[in-house]
Amino acid sequence: MSSLLSDANQRLEKALRYVTIDEDVATRLHYPKASLMVSIPVRMDNGSLRVFQGYRVRYDDSRGPTKGGVRFHPSVSMDEVQSLAFWMTFKCAVLNLPFGGAKGGITLNPKELSKFELERLTRGYVDAIADFIGPDIDIPAPDVYTNQMVMGWMMDQYSIIQRKITPAVVTGKPISMGGSLGRETATAMGAFFVMQRALPQLGQSPQDTTVAVQGFGNAGAIIAELLYHAGYKVVAVSDSKGGIYAPQGLDIPSVRHIKEANRQLKAVYCAASVCNDVEHDVITNEQLLELDVDVLVPAALENQITAENADRIKAKYIFEVANGPITSSADTMLEERGIEVFPDILVNAGGVTVSYFEWVQNRSGFYWPLEEVNNRLEKSMTVETENIWAIARDLKVSLRTAAYVHALNRLDAAIKAKGTRDYYMN
Known part of the structure; x- marks a missing residue:
């Protein structure tokens, strides 16, 4: 098990001492349900091609479709994203929301990209994960270095792929787009x-x-x-x-x-x-x-x-x-x-x-x-x-x-x- 996720699971192990739950439940919660790693090729403003690494993890959907942010940051890794999805699973349960936990991200320094490059990267990420998300499957949201504009691009790209307006695929959108x-x-x-x-x-x-x-x-x-x-x-x-x-x-x-x-x-x-x-x-x-x-x-x-x-x-x-x-x-x-x-x-x-x-x-x-x-x-x-x-x-x-x-x-x-x-x- 990855280091961050292993550390996160120590909190779970501690809490398990104070509850009487089915053994199957504890076993299920130690592992993410599905983890996706994608490569996102982006044509940069100077004509060069860069390939960025992207991730999306659905940790547990026992309580409903998974929910979690997308972060753009140099430290993003599968280890980090799985750990964040783990925390989201428990966070949604703490607030009694009908969601499971998920998380996503792209490894990059967004400050190094132009607005045009950032849009192309965002739309490329949605192209790569479109079959992994959806209003009844997994709903992304903003996180570190993502914002309303990024969520608007994500919703728009998903809607283009589905050939129908689908505002519920992401949250944290601009008000004018259903936020x-x-x-x-x-x-x-x-x-x-x-x-x-x-x-x-x-x-x-x-x-x-x-x-x-x-x-x-x-x-x-x-x-x-x-x-x-x-x-x-x-x-x-x-x-x-x-x-x-x-x-x-x-x-x-x-x-x-x-x-x-x-x-x-x-x-x-x-x-x-x-x-x-x-x-x-x-x-x-x-x-x-x-x-x-x-x-x-x-x-x-x-x-x-x-x-x-x-x-x-x-x-x-x-x-x-x-x-x-x-x-x-x-x-x-x-x-x-x-x-x-x-x-x-x-x-x-x-x-x-x-x-x-x-x-x-x-x-x-x-x-x-x-x-x-x-x-x-x-x-x-x-x-x-x-x-x-x-x-x-x-x-x-x-x-x-x-x-x-x-x-x-x-x-x-x-x-x-x-x-x-x-x-x-x-």
């Missing part, structure tokens, strides 16, 4: 609802709570701004190049304005169109993780907190907005030190939840206002946060193990419904 209001902010908004529910119960009032956010992309930047407007003191943020730290707190709307305008992460305060630098320290991503703050929000890539740096983490609470930012070995170390980790399969599940809402709207042809989308999202995230908290308390386990237990019980019911050894042998 849902609230989808672009859903991952951050879902995480915010979890934090708003959890932190007051932990005795953390906004004005007295310091926060560091690693990753200032779509999810990280939005969660930072939501927390800022709610009164939390966001003292540090970072992107792939490094971070900024200001103990007095950062003006996140100003930081976002400069980032979006100049692609630079700067500690500034803006009044109208005039922005001035404020006193701050330039730090690395590694230093941000080790800051003495109340709340740490990893919102970048996986494997950021490992056995090598877990003993230097000072935050009281960690909310995983990224997928798999903490390794299983680091998990144990953090738990022993009393650091509470709110797991990714709950915290960042807002994205797939609103993707489900989008899929439902596409299939019904009836679209909801933003207020309804956010109200439904808040209800889902709050209910499952309470469910997982109750399981953790009753079983005296970590919140991560509780989340896996919660998901396993739902997956067990779905797999048993099709017949297992106990049914056939009794």
Whole structure:
């Protein structure tokens, strides 16, 4: 078994000690159902031909068609995609969505491609996987370095292949092509609802709570701004190049304005169109993780907190907005030190939840206002946060193990419904 997937399965093994499920269920969940690797030839703007490696994995479809994002990143591999599909399986079960887990990706640095090349690559990827996806089979969505435009290209290409308009084949599309209001902010908004529910119960009032956010992309930047407007003191943020730290707190709307305008992460305060630098320290991503703050929000890539740096983490609470930012070995170390980790399969599940809402709207042809989308999202995230908290308390386990237990019980019911050894042998 691959290294990332093996590490992910350690969380499953731990949770299996606290549930009574059929042996067939545990066996099924250790292996992805189907994994596809494709080559995508692309004619570049200079006339040369490049071939890119693409992947799509459907991990488990016991609860319904599989669901999961597509990422464009240099680190994409089959190992990574299978692990992400594994997490999506449990994430969908945690939120009680009628989906299984999937994931996809292409190995490349999208910043090196022109918009024309990126479109050709995206359409070529859909050509290669068209028989592997579909509204009732597997529904892709945006992930790292993919966005509404990329999803629009995917939907359009699939519709060309099928010779009919098929909006429900992907989610995270532009609104004009059948996308849902609230989808672009859903991952951050879902995480915010979890934090708003959890932190007051932990005795953390906004004005007295310091926060560091690693990753200032779509999810990280939005969660930072939501927390800022709610009164939390966001003292540090970072992107792939490094971070900024200001103990007095950062003006996140100003930081976002400069980032979006100049692609630079700067500690500034803006009044109208005039922005001035404020006193701050330039730090690395590694230093941000080790800051003495109340709340740490990893919102970048996986494997950021490992056995090598877990003993230097000072935050009281960690909310995983990224997928798999903490390794299983680091998990144990953090738990022993009393650091509470709110797991990714709950915290960042807002994205797939609103993707489900989008899929439902596409299939019904009836679209909801933003207020309804956010109200439904808040209800889902709050209910499952309470469910997982109750399981953790009753079983005296970590919140991560509780989340896996919660998901396993739902997956067990779905797999048993099709017949297992106990049914056939009794």
